[in-house]
Amino acid sequence: MSQQELLQYSPQQLLKIYPFLESFFAGQNWILKQNHQQKLIELLDQLDEEQQEDHAFDKADFIEQLHDFISQMEAFVGQKEKSVETLTVLPGNDKSGNPENFEQLIFKTKTITSIVGPTGSGKSRLLADIEWVAQADTPTLRKVLINNEKPDNSWRFSGNKKLVAQLSQNMNFVMDLSVQEFLELHAKSRMAANADVLIKRIIDAANELAGEKFLPETPITSLSGGQSRALMIADTALLSQSPVVLIDEIENAGIDRKKALKILTGEDKIVLMATHDPILALMADQRIVIKNGGIHKIIQTTEGEKAMLKQLEMADQKLQNLRARLRGGEVLAEA
Amino acid sequence: MNLVTISGPPSSGKTAVILKAAESLMKRGVKIGAVKFDCLHTDDDLAYEKAGIPVKKGLSGSLCPDHYFVSNIEAVTDWGIKENFDLLISESAGLCNRCSPYIKEIKAVCVIDNLSGINTPKKIGPMLRMADIIVITKGDIVSQAEREVFAAGVYAVNPSAIIMHINGLTGQGAFEFSTLLYDENTQIDTLKGKKLRFSMPSALCSYCLGETRIGESYQMGNVRKINL
Structure with missing residues (x-):
C-alpha cells in the first residue's frame, strides 16, 4: 500500500489488515486518544499545530514511518526466512x-x-x-x-x-514482571505464533535445568542465580x-x-x-x-578427550552428590 | 568536514560509545574534534582530552539546553572547519525527552540503554523517532530476552533507523558503528540555512524569565493547566 492509500484507512481497519501495527500505534501517543474508526487523513487534519507540538509529532514523518513499518514487517512476517545452516x-x-x-x-x-x-x-x-x-x-x-x-x-x-x-x-533480569508476563512480552515482541504453548515449554525446560523449581508467577528478579540462568537458556x-x-x-x-x-x-x-x-x-x-x-x-x-570427559563427568557427579547431601543436612564422612 | 550529532538520555553511555568509535576512526587517520553540550556540569571534556580529541564544552546554565545548542552549533561547526577536522562530533544530553538537536541532512545518532525501562522508547520523542542510527548500550548486563524486547520497542517507535548494540566498556560493536559515522565524500562548509528536523518546544512564560513565586497571579504568557 502506498503512503497515500494508507491515509484512506482508519486505525481500526489498518489493525485488522496488519495486526502487528498494535506495537506501532502503542508508540504513538496521540493516536490512542482518537476515534479509531475515522480515516487517518481526517485524524491528521484534525490535529492543529499546537496539538502536533504537544505530541512532538510531524505528519509527514508519521506517515513515512507507518509505511516503513508495514513494509518491513510484511517482509519479516510473510517470508519464511531461509534458516542459517x-x-x-x-x-x-x-x-x-x-x-x-x-x-x-x-x-x-x-x-x-x-x-x-x-x-x-x-x-x-x-x-x-x-x-x-x-x-x-x-x-x-x-x-x-x-x-x-x-x-x-x-x-x-x-x-x-x-x-x-x-x-x-x-547478565541479570531487570524487568519488574513475573516469569509468565515476561515471556508473554518476549513472545509478543517476536510475534511468535502459539505463544501459550511456547511459554509453557520454556518454563518446563527451565525447571528441568534448574535444581530448584519456580512458578510462572515468580517475579523474574527474585529467581536464584541458577534459575535465572536456566530461564535465560530455555528462553x-x-x-x-x-x-x-x-x-x-x-x-x-x-x-x-x-x-x-x-x-x-x-x-x-x-x-x-x-x-x-x-x-x-x-x-x-x-x-x-x-x-x-x-x-x-x-x-x-579427540576420542581420548571424549573418554576423559566421561571420567570428568563422573568426578563432577560425585561432587554434585556431595553438594546435595550437604544441602540435605547429612554428615559426609564419619569421624 | 563531516558533522554528526549524538544525543541521548543522561548516563546512557554516549561519551563511552563515542570514545570507542573515535579510537577506531583515529587509527584510520581520521582527524576528530568534539563538542559537548550539557546543562549544569560535565567532566566529559576531560575524557575527550585524555583520548587526544580537541574538545569544546558548552554549558547552557539557566537556558533551555536545546535552544542553547541550536544557537551555538553553527559557530561550533565553523570552529571545526577552521581546525581542519575530518569529523566533528556534537554530543548533547536530551534532558526533557521532548527535544532533539537533529539537523536535516546531518547524521543523527541516539544512544539509549537497556536499563532505562521497557517503556522508555515511547517516552522519548523526536530524539529517538528522528534518529538515523540508534545505539543501544548496556546489553552485557541484561538478559538476551530483555535485549530483544527493548530493541523491538525501539523498532516500533523508529522503524527507519539502523539499530545497533554497543558495549561501551569493551567497545564491542564500536568499530562497526564507526564505519557509519564518517564518509569521505560528505562535505559540509556551513550550517547556515539548514533546518532542525523538529521544532523546539515553545515555552515562554513568566517562569522562563526568572519568576519563582507560586500562584495564579504570577503566571503569564504561555501557561497550560493540568486536567484534574
Whole structure:
C-alpha cells in the first residue's frame, strides 16, 4: 500500500489488515486518544499545530514511518526466512598482521564449538566479526559466509534480526514482571505464533535445568542465580530468533549444563562457548584457540578427550552428590 | 568536514560509545574534534582530552539546553572547519525527552540503554523517532530476552533507523558503528540555512524569565493547566 492509500484507512481497519501495527500505534501517543474508526487523513487534519507540538509529532514523518513499518514487517512476517545452516569464517590477520593459519572455520547448527584463549586474546573481536558478518571490512579482515554465501546487509542493520544471541554470567533480569508476563512480552515482541504453548515449554525446560523449581508467577528478579540462568537458556533456545548463541561460561552450581547445551542444540542453534572449564570445553565438537587476536588453531575433540570427559563427568557427579547431601543436612564422612 | 550529532538520555553511555568509535576512526587517520553540550556540569571534556580529541564544552546554565545548542552549533561547526577536522562530533544530553538537536541532512545518532525501562522508547520523542542510527548500550548486563524486547520497542517507535548494540566498556560493536559515522565524500562548509528536523518546544512564560513565586497571579504568557 502506498503512503497515500494508507491515509484512506482508519486505525481500526489498518489493525485488522496488519495486526502487528498494535506495537506501532502503542508508540504513538496521540493516536490512542482518537476515534479509531475515522480515516487517518481526517485524524491528521484534525490535529492543529499546537496539538502536533504537544505530541512532538510531524505528519509527514508519521506517515513515512507507518509505511516503513508495514513494509518491513510484511517482509519479516510473510517470508519464511531461509534458516542459517552453516556459518563459515574465512581467515584474516591477527593483531600483528600475520595471516591466520586455517583454511576455513565452519560452524554448523546443532554443534558446539568452544573458544579458548586468555582474556584480551580476541574472543570479542571474533564474535563481533560474526555479528557484523564481516566482509574483510573489520580490523581482522576476516570474511563470514552464511550457508556458504555472501550474506546480505540486513543482518547488520535490522533491529529485528540479529545473528548472535548472548548469554553470560553477568547478565541479570531487570524487568519488574513475573516469569509468565515476561515471556508473554518476549513472545509478543517476536510475534511468535502459539505463544501459550511456547511459554509453557520454556518454563518446563527451565525447571528441568534448574535444581530448584519456580512458578510462572515468580517475579523474574527474585529467581536464584541458577534459575535465572536456566530461564535465560530455555528462553534463548526456544524464543530468540538468533541462530547463533554465544555462551560466556556457565557456572557449575544450580544448573544442569549438559542438558542446557542439549536444549540449545536441539533447537538447531549454532552454539559457541567461551570457557576454560574442561568439562564444558570437551563437550564441544571442536574448539578454537585464540591468540594475539587471531585464530591460532582449530582442534576437533579427540576420542581420548571424549573418554576423559566421561571420567570428568563422573568426578563432577560425585561432587554434585556431595553438594546435595550437604544441602540435605547429612554428615559426609564419619569421624 | 563531516558533522554528526549524538544525543541521548543522561548516563546512557554516549561519551563511552563515542570514545570507542573515535579510537577506531583515529587509527584510520581520521582527524576528530568534539563538542559537548550539557546543562549544569560535565567532566566529559576531560575524557575527550585524555583520548587526544580537541574538545569544546558548552554549558547552557539557566537556558533551555536545546535552544542553547541550536544557537551555538553553527559557530561550533565553523570552529571545526577552521581546525581542519575530518569529523566533528556534537554530543548533547536530551534532558526533557521532548527535544532533539537533529539537523536535516546531518547524521543523527541516539544512544539509549537497556536499563532505562521497557517503556522508555515511547517516552522519548523526536530524539529517538528522528534518529538515523540508534545505539543501544548496556546489553552485557541484561538478559538476551530483555535485549530483544527493548530493541523491538525501539523498532516500533523508529522503524527507519539502523539499530545497533554497543558495549561501551569493551567497545564491542564500536568499530562497526564507526564505519557509519564518517564518509569521505560528505562535505559540509556551513550550517547556515539548514533546518532542525523538529521544532523546539515553545515555552515562554513568566517562569522562563526568572519568576519563582507560586500562584495564579504570577503566571503569564504561555501557561497550560493540568486536567484534574
